Amino acid sequence: MSLALDPNFCDLLTDSHLRVVGAPLLDPEVLQADAARWLYEDAPFCVVAHNADADPRFVYANRAAQQCFEYTWDEMTALRSRLSAEHPNREERHGLLESVRTKGYASGYRGLRIAKSGRRFWIENVTVWNLINREGTYCGQAAAFRQWQDV
Secondary structure (H helix, E strand, O other), X not given: OOOOOOHHHHHHHHHXXXXXXXXXXXXXXXXXXXXXXXHHHHXXXXXXXXXXXXXXXXXXXXXXXXXXXXXXXXXXXXXXXXXXXXXXXXXXXXXXXXXXXXHOEEEEEEEEEEXXXXXXXXXXXXXXXXXXXXXXXXXXXXXXXXXXXXX
């Protein structure tokens, strides 16, 4: 089942962001009933999420993120998240994700990423947070960023 428009997954993203980061992910003007569609289709910023596997796979990428990384939904959600960074940059990315796993979140991150075409780009002012459901179960991690630029 696709999580693209899933209101429960949108709630996990937004609720975790609010509880872990301490700030809302969405503007208050976005109606709760329309939040999943707006975040996926209309958000002017990128949101990606991966699962809690040992080698995590993307489970969510809104349209802005799909355009940034040049993947379709099906391609993006089949991709191991480590492959969004070139091999030399994967250790840095892994260190960030381990830090987030223990501290809950990180903000202000800047990292080099690679698109499907091989285009390299910087993601900037990234917030990465743990996806924790209301029962306290760790479900993976998500990232949001509004800025990116080609190398």
